[in-house]
Amino acid sequence: QVQLVESGGGLVQAGGSLRLSCAASGRAFSWYFMGWFRQAPGKEREFVGAIASSGSSTYDADSVKGRFTISRDNAKNTVYLQMNSLKPEDTAVYYCAAHLGDYRPRFYDKEWYDYWGQGTQVTVSA
Secondary structure, three states: OEEEEEEEEEEEEEOOOEEEEEEEEEEOHHHEEEEEEEEEEOOOEEEEEOOOOOOOOOOOOOOOOOEEEEEOOOOEEEEEEEEOOHHHHEEEEEEEEEEEEOOOOOOOOHOHHHHHHOEEEEEEOO
């Protein structure tokens, strides 16, 4: 089992940057495929990005491609989401999620993930 805690959210102007962190506690963080999702008011939770357990592969949603970068440090049990060139439409609660193993990853599917953090609010002003 793994517990996830996000941090780094806040209020930023359009064009600005934020880096979100997701700290994991529990066993064998390096075995987990990690994802970032976001949910805006009145909308479904949507995929943002994901990273394989070793960090060898990353995946991004089209809406954030070229602006957001996901990375991880397995020695620190932490996954990051670097967000640049933020837009007002990026405003949402951001969640990290974990799935044990990399086999046939359905990284875009929120139902595939086993564990979730509590979320951190990101607000981008125009």
